[in-house]
Amino acid sequence: MYRATRKPVDTSETSGSEPGTPGASHRTEPADRTGPGDRTGPAAACDPTDPADPSGPADPPHRAGWRRWAMDTRPLRVPAYRRLWTSTIVTAVGSQLTAVAVPKQIYDITGSSAWVGAASLAGLLPLIVFALWGGAVADTMDRRKLLLITNSGIAVTSVLFWVQAATGLGSVAVLMVLLAVQQAFWGLNAPARNASIARLVPAGQLAAANALGSTVMQTGQVVGPLLAGVLIPVIGLPELYLLDALALCVTVWAVYRLPSLPPLAGAATRRAGVREIAAGFRYISAHKVLLLSFLADIVAMVLGMPRALFPQLADTTYSPWGGGFALGLLFAAIPIGAVLGGLFSGTFSRARRHGLMVIGAVVAWGAAIAGFGLSGNLWMAVVFLAVAGVADMVSMVFRGAILLSAATDEMRGRMQGVFTVVVAGGPRLADVLHGTAGSAFGPRAAVAGGGILVVVVMLALAAAVPALRRYRI
Incomplete structure (x- = not known):
């Protein structure tokens, strides 16, 4: 059974963190905080139990002129993160090709x-x-190994999508089974991928x-669906699946080159089960x-x-258009x-009061x-959206950032698993609610x-429970 290494403490009356967990040092000693997890101090970024060295080069003192408004690219100086991010560029477009091809x-x-x-x-x-389940698995095994297994599984599924389309099978049942398998692999993959960033x-x-x-x-x-619309008449539907499979091979190679990411030394040995x-x-x-970070997303997506x-x-x-x-x-x-x-995220990504930023957003x-x-005008409507x-x-x-910094490493996988469910389920519930x-x-x-309900409910939550608005790093 799971055995916590630290006793959770209610955060509602603190500055967004509980004593004895990573968040505690975020608000009191931000100048010494250079690494993830429970580590503080100037040398914390390279834990002897963690083979991944996230320290990277020293941060520049200040970015002048327009650069301070542009995207903050400091994480790309870390080779391991740069590989992971570069693979995402390819798969972000490739996955959208399949997302268009299946319903088509x-x-x-x-x-x-x-x-x-x-x-x-x-x-x-x-x-x-x-x-x-994947969140629990990500907390019990080497996350790099889990990413290799799941990305390979997604790639094989894309190849099978291509085979059934190229052979003209024409079976909806086969498509739905392949889609279910693909989403299962994605469910296992996403928590490990996101939890690894910290x-x-x-x-x-x-x-x-x-x-x-x-x-x-x-x-x-944006680019993926537009590209799919252009490619379908030119190369055909089966080849979209094949392009996605090839893109996933790039991801598998990038993950293969990541450092090992096993559970940190001292984490309780456990199995990934219901408990x-x-x-x-x-x-x-x-x-x-x-809890409030999850509720904030549910409020925004389900109601808005x-x-x-x-x-x-x-x-x-907008029919005239x-x-x-x-x-x-x-x-x-x-x-x-x-x-x-995102392109101008330098305007906000250095903010330390993460809780207030979530509430304001x-x-x-x-x-x-x-x-x-x-708005009854199409162009004003587009601006508002x-x-x-x-x-x-x-x-x-x-x-x-809150999910990665306020949770211990042994819990990050499970936090990302819940996050994946919230992100996937919220808009679908919104479709039902708004349609009705x-x-x-x-x-x-x-x-x-x-x-209007989003504004009212979010402000009410922020006023009733101060933990989120007080949270900072």
């Missing part, structure tokens, strides 16, 4: 959008189950590392700053993600805003979504009301 192929076979929706749900349950870069650069990774993923969500998953949830409930109403708004409110043109702009606006936020997201709902995308990027950066509310009250009222 299902629709081509069935001619039914209902089957497309069913396939999405078929991948959700394996993602949730294996993300939770072992590769200094704690003071976690926000910058998250900004780099999030910017690449958001760029992939370990339950221990992760108990850890979250005992650490309010972690209006994508289910984009088709109706494009066909009605043409439903297809307006729909494309609405779907692209949030990712484009997030990419812009979620409130800004809600306000922008409310503005989008109230782009602003929401910037706010979402800020929220992602600092929520991710849009039918009952009209799309614009539903969107504006959701945005």
